[in-house]
Amino acid sequence: MSPEEFFEKFETFAVMPGAIDSLRYLIRQKAVSGGFSQGDTETWEIVAVDDLVQVQNGFAFKSSFFNEVQAGMPLIRIRDIAQQETQVYYSGEYREEFIVSKGDLLIGMDGNFNIHRWKGQDALLNQRVCRLLEPDPRIDTGFLFLAMQEHLDEIHRNTTFTTVKHISGKQIKAIEFALPPLAEQKRIVAKVDALMGWCDRLEALQAQRDTQHAALARAALARFAENPTPQTLQALFHDQFPINPNDLLPLAPPTSSFTV
Template identity: 30%
Template sequence: YKSSGGKMVWNEKLKREIPQGWDILPLFDAISVQYGFPFATEQFTDEITNIPIVRIRDILEGTTSAYSFENTDEKYCLNEGDVLVGMDGNFHMNFWHNNIAYLNQRCARMRPYRDSSISSIQIYYNIQPYIKAKEQNAKGSTVGHLSDKDLKGLYLIKPAISLNFNPRKVFDELLALIIGNKQQILSLTKQRDELLPLLMNDQVSVNYDLLNYDL
C-alpha cells in the first residue's frame, strides 16, 4: 500500500504508521469474541455424539478428539473460518474448517461481523504477533495463561472499502482456499490412517499397474 503511493499516518496506539482513513478499534468492538463452554470432563466420551468438542490440543490439528453428552448453547458452536486461540500453555491459533463442533473452556473464538470490512485472515495476522509475544514472555512460568484482560488490550485495524479495493472480499476468497486445502488434507490423512494398517497386515495390496502408469 505504501509503496504504491498510499498515504500513511502515525497511529499512537499501535506505535506505527497505518493507511490514512483506516480506523483502529478495540478487539471486542471490532469483532465478535466468544469464550468456550465449561464442559464437564467426566461427561467426555470417545463415542461419537452430536456434541464434538474442540479443546486447546485440537486447535492446531483442526480436528476433534472428544465428544460430550452435555448439551450447551448454540453460541458455542463454531463456524467455518472462525479464528481460534488457545488460552493456556502454548497459545495455539488456527482457522476452523467446519460447522459441527463446540468450543471448550480456555479457548477463544474470534469471528468478524457479517457486514464488517475486517476478515478472519486479518484478525489472525493482526493479533498473532501479540499472542506469540505473550507466549514467549510466559516461557519462564510453569504454564502460560492468556487472560480476558490481555485480549481486551488488543486493537484491530479496520480497513476502508474503496472502489478499487474491498479487503473483506479479497481476504475471504483467500480464506476459502485455505479452508479448502485444510479439508482436503484432513480427508487424505484419514484415508492414509485407514489404509496403512490394512497394507501392513496384507489385507490390501498396491496396484502396481497404477504405479507404473505413465502420467
C-alpha cells in the first residue's frame, strides 16, 4: 500500500473496533521502513544502536530502602516508565549517574519491551530498566524512538515464551536499523507525530462513542426489565448497543424455574 492509499483509507481503518493500536504499529513500521520517505531509501545507512547511543542499565537498589511515603527519590521500575509518577521511593544513598531527567528515553527489559520518554520529575533508574544516553549527532531522538520500538517488538515476537520475557543490554546494543539523513528523519518524525495525534483523537472519539453506546444499552436493559415485550427485547440486540452478556444475568429466571 502506498502512503497516498494509506492516508486515503486511514479513517476507514481507524473506526474499526480495536484498530487504533494496529494503526499505531503500522505507522511506526512504515516510518522506519521508508514508507513515508520522499528520498531514495537505498542511501539509508545501516547502523547499530551501540554506534549511536550509550545504553545504561539501571542499578540494583536495595529494597530495604524502598518506601511508599515519598521519602527520598522516586524510583523508576518497569511499571513506571510510561507514567509521570513512581509508586515507590528510595531513601538510601545513590550515585548521580543514575538520576533520570524528564525526556530521557527508557526501555523496560522484562515483559513487553517498550520504549518511553520519561514524563516525570528527576528519579532513579532501577535495575531491568535501561536508558539511552548521548545520542550521536546523526540521529534524531524522535526517529530513534520509532526505530527502537519497531525492533523491540520484533525481538519480543521472536523471544522464546517463558513466564516473563527478558531482554539484555547486549541485545539492545546489537539492534540494527536503516538510518536516513537527518533532515529526512525529522520530516518522517513530523509526519508520524501528526498521524499519532490523529490516532489519539480517533481513540478519544471511540471511547466517547463506546460510553454513549453503553449508556444506551443500560437504558435498553432497564426498559426490558420494566416492560418485557418483543419490542424492548429487540432493542437489546441492536447493533449500536453492544451488551456484555454478564449484564443479562440479573434478568435471567432462577434455575428453579426450569426444574419440575
